Amino acid sequence: MAISAVSATTLREAPPPRRQRLLEDERWLAFVLLVPTIVLLGMFIAYPFIRGILLSVTNSRVGMPGDFVGLANFYKIFNDGIFRTSVYNTFVYTGVTTVFKLALGLWLAMLLNRNFRGKAFTRAFILLPFIIPTVLSTFAWKWMFDPTFSVLNWLLYHFGLITGRINWLGDPDLAMISIIIVNIWRGVPFFAISLLAGLQTISPELNEAAAIDGAKPWQRFWHITWPLLLPVTMVVVLFSVIQTFADFQIVYVMTGGGPANATHLFATYAYQIGIGTGLLSEGAAISLAMFPVLFLVVIIQLLYIRRVEVR
Amino acid sequence: MIEGAIWRKWVFFYVPMALFLLFLLFPFYWMVITSVRPDGELYRPWNSINYNPFWTWKPTWDHVRYLFEETLFASWLWNTTFIALASTAISLVCGVFAGYALSRLNFPFAGSLGSAIFITYLVPQTLLFIPLAEIIRNYRLGDTPWSLILTYPTFLIPFCTWLMMGYFKAVPRELEECARIDGASRWQAMLYIVIPVAIPGILSAGIFAFTLSWNEFIYALVFLSSPAQKTVSVGVTSELIRGDVFYWGPLMAGALLGSIPVAIAYSFFVEHYVAGLTGSVKG
Numbered sequence: 001m002a003i004s005a006v007s008a009t010t011l012r013e014a015p016p017p018r019r020q021r022l023l024e025d026e027r028w029l030a031f032v033l034l035v036p037t038i039v040l041l042g043m044f045i046a047y048p049f050i051r052g053i054l055l056s057v058t059n060s061r062v063g064m065p066g067d068f069v070g071l072a073n074f075y076k077i078f079n080d081g082i083f084r085t086s087v088y089n090t091f092v093y094t095g096v097t098t099v100f101k102l103a104l105g106l107w108l109a110m111l112l113n114r115n116f117r118g119k120a121f122t123r124a125f126i127l128l129p130f131i132i133p134t135v136l137s138t139f140a141w142k143w144m145f146d147p148t149f150s151v152l153n154w155l156l157y158h159f160g161l162i163t164g165r166i167n168w169l170g171d172p173d174l175a176m177i178s179i180i181i182v183n184i185w186r187g188v189p190f191f192a193i194s195l196l197a198g199l200q201t202i203s204p205e206l207n208e209a210a211a212i213d214g215a216k217p218w219q220r221f222w223h224i225t226w227p228l229l230l231p232v233t234m235v236v237v238l239f240s241v242i243q244t245f246a247d248f249q250i251v252y253v254m255t256g257g258g259p260a261n262a263t264h265l266f267a268t269y270a271y272q273i274g275i276g277t278g279l280l281s282e283g284a285a286i287s288l289a290m291f292p293v294l295f296l297v298v299i300i301q302l303l304y305i306r307r308v309e310v311r
Numbered sequence: 312m313i314e315g316a317i318w319r320k321w322v323f324f325y326v327p328m329a330l331f332l333l334f335l336l337f338p339f340y341w342m343v344i345t346s347v348r349p350d351g352e353l354y355r356p357w358n359s360i361n362y363n364p365f366w367t368w369k370p371t372w373d374h375v376r377y378l379f380e381e382t383l384f385a386s387w388l389w390n391t392t393f394i395a396l397a398s399t400a401i402s403l404v405c406g407v408f409a410g411y412a413l414s415r416l417n418f419p420f421a422g423s424l425g426s427a428i429f430i431t432y433l434v435p436q437t438l439l440f441i442p443l444a445e446i447i448r449n450y451r452l453g454d455t456p457w458s459l460i461l462t463y464p465t466f467l468i469p470f471c472t473w474l475m476m477g478y479f480k481a482v483p484r485e486l487e488e489c490a491r492i493d494g495a496s497r498w499q500a501m502l503y504i505v506i507p508v509a510i511p512g513i514l515s516a517g518i519f520a521f522t523l524s525w526n527e528f529i530y531a532l533v534f535l536s537s538p539a540q541k542t543v544s545v546g547v548t549s550e551l552i553r554g555d556v557f558y559w560g561p562l563m564a565g566a567l568l569g570s571i572p573v574a575i576a577y578s579f580f581v582e583h584y585v586a587g588l589t590g591s592v593k594g
Contacts, residue, residue, distance in 0.1 A: 023498045030418040033408035037428070037468050040405065044443065044465045045431050052442035104331075111328050122332070124581045129335055131577045131584075133526045135544040136566035140338040143345060143559055149354060151341065151364050189335065190588070197589035239433075246435030249528045253548065267437035267529070274441040275533055284441045291438065298433045302426065 056285040062278040073285040083286065086264035089176065090290075093265060094244045097183045102237060104184065105191020110225075112192065113199045123193070130189040138253040141182045145169055145254070169255055172262035179254045179263060183244060191236055198232030199225070238301045242294060266290045346374050346564035353559055374560035375568070384565060386539050387546035392572065394456050394542065395524040398463035402520050403513060405464060406471025411501055413472065414479040415487075425476075432469030436529050444533045458534040459542075463524045470523070471516040474590045478512030479505065511583065512590075518580040519587035525573045543569035 022028045056073055060066025077083045112123060129137060144151050145168040156162045169175045202225060210220050248267035251257065257264040257272060264272070266286060274283015345353065347370040378384040412418070413425045443462065444453075452458040482505050490500040506513075531542045538550055547565040551558045577584055 020496060020498070024496060026416045026497070027418040029497055030412040030416040030421070033412040033416075034424070037405045037409040037472065040401075040461070040464050040468060041428070041431050044446075044462050045434060045439065048439040048442040048446055049434075051446060052439060055442055055445070107327070108331050111324060111331070114324065116324075120581075122328075123585075124578070125332070126335055127577075127581075127584070127588075128339060128574070131522055131573060132339070132570040133528075133544050133573065135528050135548060136569050137338055137342075139547070139562055139566050140342045140345075143557075143563065144338065144341055146559075149559075154364055185334065185338070188331075193585060194589055197585075242433050242435060246437045248437045252528075267435075270437070270441065271529070271533075275444070280441055280445065287438055287441055290435075294433070294435070294438065298430055301433070302429070 052284045052288055055281050056288050058281050060281050062280060066281060069281075073282050074289070077282065077285055077289065082261045082264060083269060083289075085262065086266055086269040086286075087289075089263060090245060090265045092176070093180060093183065093247070094241055096180055097187060097244055098237060098241055100180075100184045101187040101191045101240060102233070104188045105236075106195055106229075106233075108188060108192035109195035109199055112196050123196075127189045127193060129186050130193075134186060134249045135253055137186070138182055138250050141178075141185070142169070142254055145178050170259055172259060175255050175259060175263050179250050182250050182254060183247065186250070187240060187244070191240065194236045195229065195232060198229045202228045234304055235301070238297055238304075242297055245293060245297075246290060342563050342567050342570075345559060346567050347371060348560070349373065350560060374564040377558075377561045378564050378568070382550055382561070382565075383538050383541075383546065384543075384568070387541050387543045388569070388572070390456060390540060391525060391542040391544075391569070394459045394463070395521050397456075397460045398467060398524045399517055399520040401460065402464040402467035402471050403517055405468045406516060407475050407506060407509075407513060409468070409472040410475025411479055411505065414476040415501075415505070428469050428472050431465065432473060434466070436466060436527070440529050440533050443530070447534050453534060454536050454540055456540065459524075459527070459531055462530055462534075463527060466527075467520040467523060471520060474516045474519075474587060475509065475512055477590055478509040482508050511586070514580060515583040515587035515590060518576060518584050521576055522573050522584070 023032065057068060057070060058066040059069045059072070108126070112119065112126070116122075143149075147165070147167045147170060150165070150168065152168070153162065153165050156166070166174065168178050206224050206228075207220055210224055215223070246267055247265060248271065251263060251265050251268045252271070255263045257268045261269075266289065270283045270286035273279050273286060344365065344367065348367045349369055349371045350373075352367055352369070409428065413421060413428070447453050447458045447462070452461065486508070487500045487504055490504045491497070495503070526544075527542075528544050531545045532548070535541050535545060538546065541549070543565070547562060547569065551562045551565060
């Protein structure tokens with residue numbers, strides 16, 4: 001339009017309006033750009049965090065504000081047998097799954113790092129367990145572990161490995177093993193694809209040179225691939241530890257914390273107490289009890305990233 | 312690449328790869344076969360004779376029909392799509408702006424603000440859901456899609472910001488300076504020069520954010536209560552299980568249909584998704 005062309009030329013001469021002058025200042029522009037993020041994160045992370053701490057030192061329930069009770073909630077949960085079981089479970093769950101996810105993920109990444117037909121296709125399919133909503137895929141597993149109609153029992157029976165049924169989710173230890181399997185299943189693709197990206201940055205010439213010098217495949221892995229992959233491995237493991245430590249979905253669907261509260265994690269127990277029975281403050285205390293461990297992992301991660309950046 | 316005899320190739324490559332694929336993909340096959348299998352075949356004990364659990368000769372649409380006629384599955388699908396798209400859009404705008412500011416502008420406290428956003432990236436939803444539920448209730452957002460559209464960005468924005476910072480750092484400064492010499496304001500240079508160059512990053516962040524919000528469960532479970540407002544994951548969990556009775560056919564059909572939209576979105580942008588995934592941990 002003619003008018004806009006004219007105004008564009010006149011604008012160049014006229015001093016820009018105040019608003020635009022402010023945006024020319026780097027500090028103001030940065031402020032304007034960061035406001036939406038700071039507002040949202042402040043309202044829904046920083047504020048709830050403070051509310052959570054305040055909530056955990058009162059005795060409020062749903063619809064009741066409650067009074068200050070100091071550390072009574074924490075005192076109560078530390079003397080609660082189910083809470084202790086959930087702490088133990090969470091550490092076992094995180095530890096065992098992380099080891100398996102790392103080992104299997106690294107193995108799968110090394111397989112994918114070769115050249116073969118259908119590689120892109122395979123890689124796309126391998127990520128499916130990570131893409132598909134966890135709750136929905138966990139239902140498929142729950143159905144596979146069903147006490148009466150389990151396809152796994154069918155397989156084991158027809159291979160002659162068992163004679164009677166295995167009640168996967170009815171026994172505390174087997175139930176724990178079942179949820180560990182599901183978590184490994186969901187996490188392996190994430191490890192594999194992230195580690196594959198790390199492997200691809202390692203120059204194949206290094207391996208070839210070592211092979212010419214007579215290094216065995218195992219030696220090549222241990223002295224070349226593993227040390228060069230370590231930065232990526234560290235970050236992937238720390239990420240996964242946080243996610244697994246705070247996991248909720250798999251246990252909620254598979255066992256709901258049962259049988260007899262034997263498979264609770266921090267998050268599922270906090271949900272049961274805080275939302276299920278409405279003891280908000282006690283639930284908040286259970287959730288917050290995760291914080292020291294998460295905080296430690298985050299600190300390790302921040303220090304590690306800073307060290308890598310400095311180098 | 313693979314040296315030695317043919318059998319080595321089988322032992323060290325084909326067999327392990329096939330086992331991995333079997334382990335990773337079997338649950339999806341099981342989902343598909345269950346959702347088209349008639350009830351009469353589904354509920355046959357695992358040790359009954361002449362029973363082949365892996366195939367059916369009488370596929371049925373009953374479970375899908377049940378889902379759409381007897382439950383609010385269509386609304387759940389729509390709710391999930393709307394919530395995922397809206398929260399992704401909000402997070403992208405915030406993340407692109409914040410990423411630009413943190414990676415290309417000089418201002419006080421830039422470093423500590425960057426670290427703070429990185430820390431919120433690592434805050435799991437399960438740490439804050441109880442106080443958040445109270446806050447959502449106080450803001451009168453409970454049982455509305457807005458309770459999720461406004462809270463999902465808390466785990467999406469840090470990720471988008473983090474990813475976009477990486478992309479923006481790679482854009483050469485000269486590009487922006489040229490535009491400024493030609494008379495563009497800072498704002499215009501950002502909008503028309505730097506952001507278009509980073510479009511692959513925006514796509515990666517977008518597709519990753521979309522799958523993450525489609526996947527979210529605990530906030531949706533706690534904040535939504537009426538059946539018509541629920542998302543797919545929560546609806547399937549709460550409406551297809553009555554007491555101890557699991558409606559396995561519709562459950563699996565619902566799980567399958569609830570996965571398809573996100574799988575399609577993923578299949579179009581696999582490369583961008585992988586870039587987002589690896590970028591999310593690389594930093």
